[in-house]
Amino acid sequence: MTYSDEYILDILRSVKTIALVGASPKEIRPSFSVMAFLLARGYRVIPVNPGHVGKEIQGQKTYARLADIGEGIDMVDVFRASEALPGIVEEMLALEPLPKVLWTQLDVRDDKAAARAAEAGIKVVMDRCPAIEYPRLIS
Template structure:
């Protein structure tokens, strides 16, 4: 897929069919973008599981934090990535080892690695990069 431009229907379909999101890089700090986006997604009715090894045993926005994706014991529809772009290849390798693959990997603003995306797409996972669901949701769904 060309990751320079996404058709509106592609993004809208992802946002409408996603129910459970693992948010990698979730922060307990209210001023951080990951915290604000997580709050937005929760308000829109998504189940959001914060992933942050430094916050295990705590909650973020009343959601228990897990250390890694493999600690999640339910199906994940989307992995929302708040990590530096250079971390995406290793994260995609981690995702591809999960017993149940997510339908979507969504890289936040500035999170892009085309080779890593191609690897995920070869495994049947949709990929969105350098976009934010908290921007796309109001634009496409209301």
């Protein structure tokens, strides 16, 4: 699937709060460096990882599930295996208000789950990294 630069740029400029599913406290993990990048760019990043509930990752309280966050989320950024995507989309669809964007990291894709999110009016970006797209599109 291809996405126009304008489509991605609009997402990066419009979202403020990002739930990072699969966040890790380990500095060697890609989710750690992407979270640091997003925090440094002024986004509010909320880590979601059931193995680290209540602990902090980069100074942010970690939640087990999206439903536990208790505030509106603009974007869900997924650092999980593709097989987890259908369940994550179902979690997203149960939230009120609905998140505006489902973003999946490099090599993470499930076309059926993406279609389900899109049918609900959620913008979808799969197999991309905001920490790559941001510097490419926003100088």
